Amino acid sequence: MNDAEMTSEDGGSEASTEAPNPEDFDPNSEVYWTLPMVLAWIVYRDSGEVRQMWDQYRSRCMDDAGTATVSLLHIAFLVNEDERSIAMSPAKAERALLGTLAVGSIAAWGIPLDGELRVEIPESEWADFGFFEGTGSRDEVRAGPFGHGYHSVLLKSRAVRQAWPAIQPPVPFSYEIDELERLPLFQAVIWCATGGAETTNEEVEQLGYISQGEKILFPLLARGNIAATGERPGDLIREDIPKSFWERAASERADDLIHFVDYTRDGIEPFGATAMRWHSIKIEFSALRSEIFPHASPDARTVSGQKRRRRKGGQIASVLEIIKDEFPDGLTGSISNRAVNERIKKRLSPETSPKSIQRAIGEARSGQEGH
Template identity: 25%
Template sequence: MTGDADDDERIINQRGDLLQQVRIGELTPEQAEEEASRLECGPLASTPDHDAFEPMREPTWTLPMAIAWIAWRTPEKVREWWDTYVEHCWDWRRELWTYGRGQPDYEGYVLKRRRAGTVVEMLLCDHLADETEPTAISVVPLAEARGQLWAALRRGAVMATAVDGHSEEHTRIPPSEWEHLKPTTENGRDVLMDRDVFPSRSCYQNVLLEAVAIRRIWSARVELPEMPPPMRSPAEGGYIPLFCAAQWIATQGASTDVDWSPDPWRVAYSQLFARIYSGEVEVIGTQNDATERIEGYQLAGIRIVYPFECHSFLGVPAGGPATLVSCPDLGQPDWSSGAGDSICNQDGPVWSTIMVRAEHIARHWAFDQPFAGHNPLTHSGFAGRPTTKHLVQAEFTRRCENGLASRKLAREAEQLLDWLTAHHRDVPAPTVKTIRNNIRDQHRAYRMAQEGPK
């Protein structure tokens, strides 16, 4: 016991000597850390084990943690703004000091406990970030991230609790109040004040937000692999992810290699959705923990985020249209984090785990004939003779996604024929009647979506 006590005293004394030398400028922090390592009394500056502070396991987040997630989408950045973690961090800080009046000034460094950051301080980070350091640059500007969070709180998509500044009781903040609440700082901590009241006073303290709701609305960024994952064949039966069906079509039944170049994927999804709209391919998804069938007309005109662009998807903006996000199937996707196929609105996934009946994919895209010599413009992968149907369907889908399609079926068919003859002069053109018949069901669904409920 005496030996342990002596060793502890030695470490305390050695650390004290090193800290004093750094404080008066005789050693730099780097030199002091090297000496502490040699003397086995370091490190001096320190941060706790990250495994003991995992923000993704926390049920609630503070305001800075939520904004950090929206802005950077990494657990590491959320941890940096977590007050519980920060209070265990010790950093070197530059300091100018003196022993007293008439005594010489010293310039050195001291160890100080890191102070928890606030929303106000956060908004300065965009101006102070070192642009040469990639991790310092947010994917969403911090001021915009704060605005997106406030918008979600106003519409009740995220629940917030706090200590009422008047009653000092824990309470839920009503969504309607966020229109008037602004963040400010009291004693180095975040508080919310009513901007319409003068003189202003603290309304809420210790604000906590529902972490799972934040991650649902602003999903984690998908790490796109260098090449598409291994093929899953529809021959396995049952249901397969929407992405896997599109990959089967894009690779013509695994007979050709496809990377992330946009064209093969756009064509594949166009062909697949043409069959979905017509009801020839069954689609299912998960909603409220229940697996249900999704009717083809429900997907008419939906915006698609294709696999080659899903890594840059940051969520549906407030008031934006419903969006189908299709991500690579990596074996066991974490659907709740945004991986896999899902249909999202401004509040996150409405449908997740979007899958199609494998039997239908195998039936319509058997790929039992060689493709050598086929014109890629007129061979769509459908059974039968060469056709330009998939080209027209892809353009019609694009027009629906962007709200450009005419509400009159005949007029839309004429415009599609004009587009085909202008952009693909070397392929046989169908008649207006043929185009009208091919897009009829999807156009009806598009028109109903544009007109809204009556």
């Protein structure tokens, strides 16, 4: 590998009076990234932020853009700290990069401070290295202020993106209420834990919503306050599940619950039995909502399925308009659903359902992907 093959850090072109089209400068298409580009990715996991640290792009944006440096990344981070989603701070990103290079998980190439040809930097040297700014604001990695080291360091962009994957936006947890106002068992459990508020699949797994929801739902079923139906294996007949079958579930005996509820099929099986008694269990949602929110108006509990669907469509359209107004540049992957919800919640109607908000955010994102 020689210098001719590694030209990612060379800006080259003259500045243009017109701002270049960002789509013409895709940093992911570059084989090698400079240190500022690498650290920008680790901090933000956003190709747009990497582009801002790419000298070739910077040289086309303005006459005095200057060379991107690690210190410039730190300054930009402090200036815009409250405006961008981050994975970690630049200081933590530096430690993460040095640690990963020290164990040999990824490789880097640089020009020795006392040499001219670019070489692969031995992984054993990274344990002693730190980031320094040398002559002419040149980024260097050295063993102390006066130790040996390298400048013009490059890393393979693909290896960097694999070591620190892009942060995927959280997947909204969705509720599927059927035409008879029934909710699948697992969704009913989560609905009880959250009160119907917006949540994500990740939060369901991490925040203990299942056990919280069971402690609310199972006693209601055991007392007969809410109806539950299920299909018996081998036929398609749906029947009521006697409340006695929920009494053991409400006893809070964890060893019983392990053998009682099967959320993969929304089913239950009698204790000690080997066959499932019911599957595809559904919970009467209107009764559940009345139990959780007993002071809701009767009209809110008895609205027909058709009217509810029309209302939901109007809610989604309304939320979409608010999202477009609050986020004129669209919802980038770095903007989480929670951040969107926090921004728009003050403008939402009190009747707007969490599910309508989830659908609107999903449509806003999918609409962008289609352009």
